[in-house]
Amino acid sequence: MEGAKIARLACSQGIKLMLGAMLESSLSITAAAHFAAGLGCFDYIDLDTTFFIRGKLAHSPFLDDCGRFDLRSAGPGIGIEPLLPHT
Numbered sequence: 001m002e003g004a005k006i007a008r009l010a011c012s013q014g015i016k017l018m019l020g021a022m023l024e025s026s027l028s029i030t031a032a033a034h035f036a037a038g039l040g041c042f043d044y045i046d047l048d049t050t051f052f053i054r055g056k057l058a059h060s061p062f063l064d065d066c067g068r069f070d071l072r073s074a075g076p077g078i079g080i081e082p083l084l085p086h087t
Contacts, residue, residue, distance in 0.1 A: 007042070017044070033069040048067045
């Protein structure tokens with residue numbers, strides 16, 4: 001994964017890192033939170049865009065009402081099961 005390589009290289013050189021989002025759904029925001037937690041080298045994390053959208057795409061099981069992610073109960077993956085097409 002190129003993003004992980006870039007983040008590790010920047011961190012090894014003492015460069016501060018920020019991870020942010022534009023208007024992604026909770027699915028991609030949760031993936032970004034896992035990415036940040038897995039690498040552990042981000043100084044600033046701004047993943048609050050799910051507060052600006054409504055409906056199912058705004059819900060993340062790991063995001064609380066204050067905008068904090070709690071990934072302590074997370075396991076492999078990001079907590080979704082893909083829907084398979086009916087045959």
